[in-house]
Amino acid sequence: MRERTPFRRNTIWVRLRGSLALAPINGPLKVALAPKVQMLQAVVRRKVPLEDRFRHHAQCRLYHPVAYRWYAQVRIEALNHALRGLPADRIRFHICWGSWHGPHTTDIPLQDIVDLVLSVNAGAYSVEAGNVRHEHEWRVWEEVKLPDGKILIPGVVSHATNIVEHPQVVADRIVRYAKVLGRENVIAGTDCGLGGRIHPQIAWAKLQALSEGAALASKELWS
Numbered sequence: 001m002r003e004r005t006p007f008r009r010n011t012i013w014v015r016l017r018g019s020l021a022l023a024p025i026n027g028p029l030k031v032a033l034a035p036k037v038q039m040l041q042a043v044v045r046r047k048v049p050l051e052d053r054f055r056h057h058a059q060c061r062l063y064h065p066v067a068y069r070w071y072a073q074v075r076i077e078a079l080n081h082a083l084r085g086l087p088a089d090r091i092r093f094h095i096c097w098g099s100w101h102g103p104h105t106t107d108i109p110l111q112d113i114v115d116l117v118l119s120v121n122a123g124a125y126s127v128e129a130g131n132v133r134h135e136h137e138w139r140v141w142e143e144v145k146l147p148d149g150k151i152l153i154p155g156v157v158s159h160a161t162n163i164v165e166h167p168q169v170v171a172d173r174i175v176r177y178a179k180v181l182g183r184e185n186v187i188a189g190t191d192c193g194l195g196g197r198i199h200p201q202i203a204w205a206k207l208q209a210l211s212e213g214a215a216l217a218s219k220e221l222w223s
Contacts, residue, residue: 065108065112068108069112069113069116072113072116073116076116076119076120079120080119080120080121083120083121083122084121086121087123088121088122088123088149089123089149090123091121091122091123091124092122092123092124092125092126092153093117093120093122093124093125093126094125094126094127094153094192095117095125095126095127095128096127096128096191096192097128097133097134099159099160099192099193099197101160104133105133107133107134109137110127110134110137110140111137111140111143111144114140114144115144118144118146118147118150122150123149123150123151124150124151124152124153124187125150125151125152125153126153126154126155126189127152127153127154127155128155128158128191128192129154129155129156129173129177129191130154130155130156130157130158130160130165130173130190130191131155131158131160131161131191132160133160134191135173138154138173138176138177138180141177141180141181142180146181146185150185151185151186151187152177152181152185152186152187153186153187153188153189154173154174154177154186154188154189155189155190155191155192156170156173156174156188156189156190156210156213157170157190157191157206157207157209157210158190158191158192158206159190159191159192159193159194159197159198160191162198162199162202164202164205164206164209165206165209165210165213166209166213167209167212167213167215167216168213168216169213170188170209170210170212170213170214170216170217171213171214171216171217171220173188173213174186174188174213174214174217174221175217175220175221178217178221183221183222188210188213188214188217190206190207190210194206194207
């Protein structure tokens with residue numbers, strides 16, 4: 001019986017072809033038109049139809065991490081090819097483990113792919129850090145050095161719950177990262193996009209909590 005795999009061979013050329021298509025506009029014109037380029041790269045997730053998500057949750061256990069790293073590396077190489085010539089300080093790279101509401105027990109640990117994430121030619125890296133499955137991963141940065149001149153954007157409010165984070169909780173999360181990485185190397189963010197995942201009023205309330213929490217953290221870190 002042939003082993004099942006989620007990594008289709010024909011996607012590799014599509015990714016590479018896409019990066020080649022982007023290459024001709026990666027020059028001064030593109031830099032002028034796009035002061036900040038937000039790269040949304042599905043490094044640690046695979047889109048699954050709604051009805052298949054829980055079945056996928058069980059199947060994920062069959063996927064070998066070495067095979068997955070190869071799968072991700074090909075796409076990172078294609079991405080870096082597309083980004084060549086652009087200043088890294090204008091690139092922000094986001095990764096997430098999918099926004100579907102499920103157990104997430106098969107999410108790939110950040111510590112297993114952090115080297116791949118940092119190999120992307122970007123000036124800032126946005127990661128999930130505000131939900132209960134990944135909040136502990138600030139500890140990864142106790143062992144892994146953020147490269148000089150780079151910025152980490154940890155999510156400190158999350159789309160994973162309708163509960164609005166208290167500003168002090170937000171502040172504590174920011175301070176935790178700042179003490180490990182240096183206050184000048186951290187920008188507070190969200191786990192992922194809020195739109196379409198929670199009610200707009202809740203999203204705005206979370207952004208307000210983010211703002212108020214950042215103010216509290218700034219007061220503590222710069223006092």
